Each structure stands twice: as structure tokens, then as C-alpha cells.
Amino acid sequence: MKRRNFIKSMMAVSAVAATPMALMAKEDAPKAKKKGPNDMSFDAAVAAITGGKELKDSDKVKLTVPEIAENGAVVPVKVEIDHPMEENNYVKAIHVLSTKNGNVRCVDVMLTPANAKGYFATRIKLSSTQEVVGLAELSDGTFIKAGKSVKVTIGGCG
Amino acid sequence: MAETEARKSMIKIKPKKYKTGDIVKVDFIVIHPMDTGMKKDKKTGEVKPAHYIDNITFSFDGKPFTTMKVWETVSTNPYFSVNFKVPGKGKITVDYTDNTGEKNSKSKKLKPKD
Numbered sequence: 001m002k003r004r005n006f007i008k009s010m011m012a013v014s015a016v017a018a019t020p021m022a023l024m025a026k027e028d029a030p031k032a033k034k035k036g037p038n039d040m041s042f043d044a045a046v047a048a049i050t051g052g053k054e055l056k057d058s059d060k061v062k063l064t065v066p067e068i069a070e071n072g073a074v075v076p077v078k079v080e081i082d083h084p085m086e087e088n089n090y091v092k093a094i095h096v097l098s099t100k101n102g103n104v105r106c107v108d109v110m111l112t113p114a115n116a117k118g119y120f121a122t123r124i125k126l127s128s129t130q131e132v133v134g135l136a137e138l139s140d141g142t143f144i145k146a147g148k149s150v151k152v153t154i155g156g157c158g
Numbered sequence: 159m160a161e162t163e164a165r166k167s168m169i170k171i172k173p174k175k176y177k178t179g180d181i182v183k184v185d186f187i188v189i190h191p192m193d194t195g196m197k198k199d200k201k202t203g204e205v206k207p208a209h210y211i212d213n214i215t216f217s218f219d220g221k222p223f224t225t226m227k228v229w230e231t232v233s234t235n236p237y238f239s240v241n242f243k244v245p246g247k248g249k250i251t252v253d254y255t256d257n258t259g260e261k262n263s264k265s266k267k268l269k270p271k272d
Contacts, residue, residue: 034196036194036195038229038230074233074234101231103230103231105229105231106228106229106231106232107226107227107232108227109224109240110224110225110226112223114218114223115241115243116181116242116243117181119239119240120239122232123233123236124231125231156233
């Protein structure tokens, strides 16, 4: 009787121990990435935006993002370009991108001299710790960018 | 879904007091789910279809001064902010569409204290 009970209780323990592992395995499986219709990698997005033209890092691009995002679903991003906004010399577009979201693109902002400043701010979702990139197109056809890493504890894409 | 109510949105001009020629901040905030199409509804278990704002045009007295292409990666109830040099008295209009074809518009008068 004692042996039977012992074996029973061992089986019960192992059943309980097994369950969390099974659950974990199930939760791990979805990490095989789901594809969204707009999915685009960082390199593909840059190619689409610049048409293959040179893209340089520039300290004219001031990117403000939190070092650590409390909530990956709402990450504030501010881009300021230190460049004139005159009729023939202005920031034509500001693009906000991530580096690891399924679709890295967030917003493409087409500006005009009436904006008076190369500035844009928004809030984006980040799926995990990654860089946020501010990419500017100037009216002379050149492209400049800056990137900053944001640590994400709770992913925001769902 | 046939008709939807006009969405709640807001245009904020900062600072509140400005003159012609001043550069103001134009903030646009709108209530919108910005669903990516990747998330399941916790109640039904069904994937919520992608539903997000995709295009925005900012105009002053009918003349566009900023356009935006928006992706599903922008946060729910999104916020967009740009600068604008006040040309004088007039009306800022924000026209926006989402991926379902829904069209909406919001306006705010600019009243410079010249």
C-alpha cells in the first residue's frame, strides 16, 4: 500500500511538473514569426525610401526616444532635423523606422517649407528591444539618418 | 459595417497665443485602434483584422502643407505633431483615411493675436 501510494504521489508530482513545460512549449511555438501583409525589413525599407542612394549617419538628425520603454505599445519618438526650411532648401521628408518590427516602417512625413522646421513627433509600437531610426530626405536629394536603441521590456505589437 | 460615427479627434495648437509669422506646433490626436492584424481578440479568439489610419493630409485654407503615410506600427489612439508657420487667420484641416477606406476630417481655426 505504501509503495502504491508512493508511486501515485510521484506520478502526481511529475504530472504537475510536466504541465508548465508543455505550456511553455506552446507559448514558444508562436515565436515562429507570424507574417503581416506590410512586413518589410530595415534594408528593404531603406532601399524603398532612398532608391538605393547613399544614406549617411548625420548629427543633423536629432532623435529623441526613451532609453527604456515602459510600454512597447507606446514609445514616444521625436525627430528634429538641423536644416533650413526655405523654398529651395528644406527637409522634404522625415521617415520613422524601427529595425526589428515585422514591418519596420512607422510613418513617412512629407514636409513643405510652410512647416518652418524639420520636426515630427509621434508614438510607435516596438515588438522588442531594437533601434528606432529617424531618416530625412533633403530637397537636394540627399538622405541622412540617426538611430538610437530603445530597451523594451513588454513588447508592443501583439 | 455600413456607417461609422465620425471619429473623435483633436487638433491642438501650441502655444495658445500666437501671431502671424510665428511657428506653432500642430498636434493631431485621434481615437483609432491601429490594429496590426496580428493580435487575437481575447474574448472571441479570432484575429482582429488590420485596422489602422494610413494617410493624413494637413491643409491650411484648402492648401496642403504636410502629408503623412502611416503604418500599422503606430500606437493606438495615435498622436502626430509637426510645426507650422502661421500665415494669418485661417483654417487648418486634417483629412485622414484608414485601410478600410473610412474617411474623416477635423478642422481648427487659426486666430493669430496680431
